[in-house]
Amino acid sequence: MPNPFTPIIQGMKITLGHLFKKPITLMYPEEKPKVAERFRGLHALKVSHSKAKCVACYLCPTVCPAKCITVEAGEDANHDKFAAKYEIDMLRCIFCGYCVEACPVDALKMTGEFELANYRREDFIYSKERLLEKK
Amino acid sequence: MDIVILGLPLYYYIAMVAKVLGAFVFVLLTVAYATYAERKIIGHMQVRIGPNRVGPMGLLQPIADGLKLFFKEEIIPSNASTFAFLIAPLIALVPAFLTFAAIPFGSTIDVMGYKIPLQIAGYYDTALGKVFDLNVGVLYILAMSSLGVYGIVLAGWASNSKYSLLGGLRSSAQMVSYELAAGLAIIPVFMLVGSLSMQEIVKAQEGFKWFIWSNPMTFVAGVVFYICALAEVNRTPFDLPEAESELVSGFCTEYSSMKYAMFFMAEYANLVTVSAITTTLFLGGWDGPLVGQIPGLSVVYFVIKVYFLMFVSMWIRATVPRYRYDQLMTLGWKRLLPLTLVLIVLTGLAGHFGFYTFFG
Numbered sequence: 460m461p462n463p464f465t466p467i468i469q470g471m472k473i474t475l476g477h478l479f480k481k482p483i484t485l486m487y488p489e490e491k492p493k494v495a496e497r498f499r500g501l502h503a504l505k506v507s508h509s510k511a512k513c514v515a516c517y518l519c520p521t522v523c524p525a526k527c528i529t530v531e532a533g534e535d536a537n538h539d540k541f542a543a544k545y546e547i548d549m550l551r552c553i554f555c556g557y558c559v560e561a562c563p564v565d566a567l568k569m570t571g572e573f574e575l576a577n578y579r580r581e582d583f584i585y586s587k588e589r590l591l592e593k594k
Numbered sequence: 595m596d597i598v599i600l601g602l603p604l605y606y607y608i609a610m611v612a613k614v615l616g617a618f619v620f621v622l623l624t625v626a627y628a629t630y631a632e633r634k635i636i637g638h639m640q641v642r643i644g645p646n647r648v649g650p651m652g653l654l655q656p657i658a659d660g661l662k663l664f665f666k667e668e669i670i671p672s673n674a675s676t677f678a679f680l681i682a683p684l685i686a687l688v689p690a691f692l693t694f695a696a697i698p699f700g701s702t703i704d705v706m707g708y709k710i711p712l713q714i715a716g717y718y719d720t721a722l723g724k725v726f727d728l729n730v731g732v733l734y735i736l737a738m739s740s741l742g743v744y745g746i747v748l749a750g751w752a753s754n755s756k757y758s759l760l761g762g763l764r765s766s767a768q769m770v771s772y773e774l775a776a777g778l779a780i781i782p783v784f785m786l787v788g789s790l791s792m793q794e795i796v797k798a799q800e801g802f803k804w805f806i807w808s809n810p811m812t813f814v815a816g817v818v819f820y821i822c823a824l825a826e827v828n829r830t831p832f833d834l835p836e837a838e839s840e841l842v843s844g845f846c847t848e849y850s851s852m853k854y855a856m857f858f859m860a861e862y863a864n865l866v867t868v869s870a871i872t873t874t875l876f877l878g879g880w881d882g883p884l885v886g887q888i889p890g891l892s893v894v895y896f897v898i899k900v901y902f903l904m905f906v907s908m909w910i911r912a913t914v915p916r917y918r919y920d921q922l923m924t925l926g927w928k929r930l931l932p933l934t935l936v937l938i939v940l941t942g943l944a945g946h947f948g949f950y951t952f953f954g
Binding site: 471473478 | 635640643
């Protein structure tokens with residue numbers, strides 16, 4: 460007949476051992492977690508020759524599962540296509556990274572920033588200026 | 595002092611009031627800090643830290659909890675029986691404190707020439723030179739713990755809610771079943787001591803002859819009693835009534851603010867009481883090395899033993915998953931009750947054939 464006491468005693472030995480180990484809790488606002496290099500956080504539009512690389516091909520709004528990207532094309536000084544309006548609604552974004560994979564000109568990347576809390580709904584809609592990567 | 599009231603000198607009443615205040619304050623502070631200690635200990639056992647933001651190391655957490663509950667809105671359901679609804683938490687809480695009257699928390703101390711036994715219902719008779727206390731001490735304690743069940747039944751019934759009623763009935767059925775096994779489990783102790791008085795039981799264990807290790811029958815009886823006591827206070831693996839859908843179905847569903855706080859204080863106060871009873875009956879009460887020489891040391895030993903048993907109950911809570919209701923009832927009626935009956939028979943046989951002497 461299976462012994463009811465042995466598993467309980469073994470379990471209690473494990474818990475007692477844990478009592479003397481160092482806890483793995485991270486004290487959040489004082490210590491922040493280290494994120495991996497490929498962590499999918501806030502988006503950033505890459506810049507080259509002091510303008511965004513984005514050519515407004517509309518691939519990222521098409522692939523986005525949450526339909527959170529809004530793009531409007533425009534013509535710049537060199538008669539090239541560029542994104543006159545590029546907005547990502549962070550309230551809808553699911554941080555899947557499909558937009559980054561879809562971009563043919565490598566204009567979009569995701570940074571490691573995850574602290575995106577805000578007070579007003581309007582502040583969650585990131586326009587092109589806010590999305591440009593910081594150099 | 596020569597004033598004699600009802601045949602007892604005045605110092606007896608002063609000493610009794612001092613002991614009552616001391617025991618009451620001790621139990622209240624222990625209950626408040628037991629909530630904090632439990633969260634910290636269970637946290638560390640789960641490799642995380644418990645509360646540590648309120649005050650240094652989280653020590654002001656119980657005060658913050660108390661204040662929060664105090665400021666919450668009091669909601670009383672309109673179809674609830676008001677008087678029963680209001681009185682149920684009190685009936686659950688008060689017997690835990692009442693039980694302390696019969697528990698000896700220290701040996702006899704000498705204050706200004708008068709000997710005072712450290713037990714609220716105890717008196718040192720100078721003429722006869724011995725300590726008199728409640729001679730049915732253990733029966734009183736069992737009776738008081740049975741009173742706690744009324745609080746739960748009343749809470750479930752007076753809430754005028756189907757779920758509360760069923761939760762309350764389940765909880766009271768659990769408490770009653772385990773009370774039976776607990777009451778029978780301590781009979782080997784009386785058979786070996788010959789008296790129900792708590793002072794006699796502690797005296798019989800003096801000199802490290804604690805019942806938990808002096809005798810195989812009382813060792814098993816001690817373990818069985820502790821398990822049944824945990825089941826009675828709705829604790830640890832047996833806390834189905836309070837955790838099932840996290841109180842949404844349970845006897846305290848309709849309770850808010852302070853009344854809810856009283857139910858949860860009642861749980862911890864019952865835990866303190868039950869640990870105190872187990873130390874007195876099985877771990878030798880206030881006994882320990884050098885008790886005779888240093889006056890207050892017996893109280894220190896008693897408190898250490900009670901806190902150790904409370905730590906064991908928190909340790910079990912962090913380790914063992916919850917019993918299902920039918921598993922719980924099977925354990926109480928089909929396994930522990932026959933086991934206690936067998937223990938009584940074995941103790942009787944062992945005494946009859948001369949293995950252990952029966953005092954008195």
